[in-house]
Amino acid sequence: MxxxxxxxxxxxxxxxxxxxxxxxxxxxxxxxxxxxxxxxxxxxxxAGVITGRRLELDAEKLGFGVTVFLGVKLATKGRVSLEDFERAISAIPEVQTVEHILGVFDYRLRVVARDITDFERILRRRIMMLPGVGDVEANVLLSEERRPGPIG
Known part of the structure; x- marks a missing residue:
């Protein structure tokens, strides 16, 4: 450190x-x-304290007016490897982040869509079709306050 x-x-x-x-x-x-x-x-x-500099885009100005946090529980963990799921879910361009978490769900995803109808299409035709996907819970983002991590 x-x-x-x-x-x-x-x-x-x-x-x-x-x-x-x-x-x-x-x-x-x-x-x-x-x-x-x-x-x-x-x-x-x-020292690895600064790991990169990223460009931040305004999703709404690019036509993506809806952001949804999706909790995904894998139904058959033994049949589908975590790496295979991560690779498949990361190939969906609307999926902005994939977080492997501990709790009720196995993954938390940040998904952007043009509107709720577009999100439903992404969910039904892309995400729910992936092998091993079980329970899913969606939370629609209403507003966001950007807060940097603790620097002290």
Whole structure:
């Protein structure tokens, strides 16, 4: 585990807010030189604290107005391997995340659709047709507040 000082944490908070910032701009905000900022960011990347920078898309503006969290319980765990299910479910483009969880369900999926009718089509024709799918529970997302993880 890497030791993080207050400046490391400030850099992480700033990058979580806007990962497109240059080391120069970030350094100016935090009172560091560009090389010092770059070295700190590089150290955090090498230690695995920063694992990448991702592009965030607005699903609604792309025509996907409905997000559904789907709990999936596999009916026949012995007959279908978890890897086979994960590979098959990940091939469905509307499935944004696949989380293997502990609890009532085996998986939690984040699925985007154009509308409820489109979601029903995806559920009936794509997800429910996968081998091993048993119980399913859907929760429609009403609103979302984006909160970054704890940085301290």
């Amino acid at each position: 890497i030791e993080l000082d207050t400046m490391d944490r400030a850099i992480l908070r700033a990058l979580v807010a806007d990962a497109t910032q240059s080391a120069s701009a970030l350094g100016r905000k935090l009172g560091l030189s560009q090389p010092a900022t770059w070295r700190r960011i590089r150290r955090l990347e090498e």
